[in-house]
Amino acid sequence: MNKVVSLLFGKTNKQSFEQIVTPYLDLMFKVAYQYTGKTEDAEDLVQEVLADLYHNLTKLQQAEKTKAWIMRCLYNKFVDQYRAQKARPLIDSLDDEQQIPLTQITPDQELLLTHKQVLAGLSQLNSNQRALVTMHDINGYTLVELAEIMQKPVGTLKSDLHRARAKLKILFNLQPSDIQSRHCV
């Protein structure tokens, strides 16, 4: 009878959709927010990725590297959306919807301004550069891991990352004169 039941419900040896994706939801949303810069857009992006994952549940169940597979789907979906909405700037201004929730998160106005500055900087990058910076410099993925996720050679990613960093450092006004007053890590 156990054999029959296993035939009836593949769940005995395959994880359900929710069991597979739930551990990665926080990460997906976090990265989606870093990609898009807006809570609403991040939720929409995650929603679309989840629908695709559910549509390809069998493949998802068979994926050897679930996390990399999911992050690749997220990246691909973001790039698709970026191309579709290329004319629309990611962050319209510093007075966008983020002001209210972020004020609730932290009363530190300097931190808030930095947060907005980072979002505005990221919005000036193309989708590939934005994903690279987000995944590598914020979330700590290695270039080898990103090569698998973004399906590009490590050398290409290294060049893109270099260009993205150079652009951001200019946007962040990281001039030698004020570097001394800053401290990190």
Place this chain on the structure above:
Amino acid sequence: MNCEFIHQNINDVCNSNLTELEQQQVSAHLTNCSDCQQMLSQHQAYLAKLTSLQTPELTAENKQRLLNQAQIIKTATNKNNGFVKGFAVASVLFLSIFLFNQQQVEPVVAPIAKNINLEPFTTQVSLIIYVPEDMPNADLQLQIPDEIELVGYEGLASLSWLVDLKQGANVLQLPIEVPEGIDLNQAIQFIANINNNNTQKDFALEVKLVSPQQGAADSVFNLTNPTANNFNNLG
């Protein structure tokens, strides 16, 4: 140790992710290289800015909503295509159970002519149960129609087992053998019973066996049946 190493491993240098030996060599190099000192300071400031980016939390309620919505979107937009493919690939007995709102797929209109199966064949039943909410540890009983056999368990009249039904679609696949001499145009009857939290529901489901040639066409009929589409709302 040279400038190139620091350039190539700038994040590791900033985050002190180096071996002890490498760290010593980098420190020694930095004391004598003002360019690397400046570059390192600039990169540290850059990383500090990036890591100050805060991400809003995704609430448990929103997580569940996203998960539920994903399955509804899939059901509404893509499920039909999947089933059509399934029917096109093999002759499949299609069975749907609609729980707790008593909706039931109208049986396919039986053609006048008989379609007698001349040779036994094996196929697969796709049993889809839609439930409006999670039903952990539900007791599901399924009576096998006399006309068919469960592959590997010939003679078995019914199955009963405990199962966790999830909100939305729950797909069961059951291999069956259809013996010769069966009219493939006739409707056969499955009896399903679900006991959840001491609430029992019985369902008598008339299902039509389809021949491989008819499978694709019949599945399209089922899936475009307005009644069948209604159950998307239950998910």
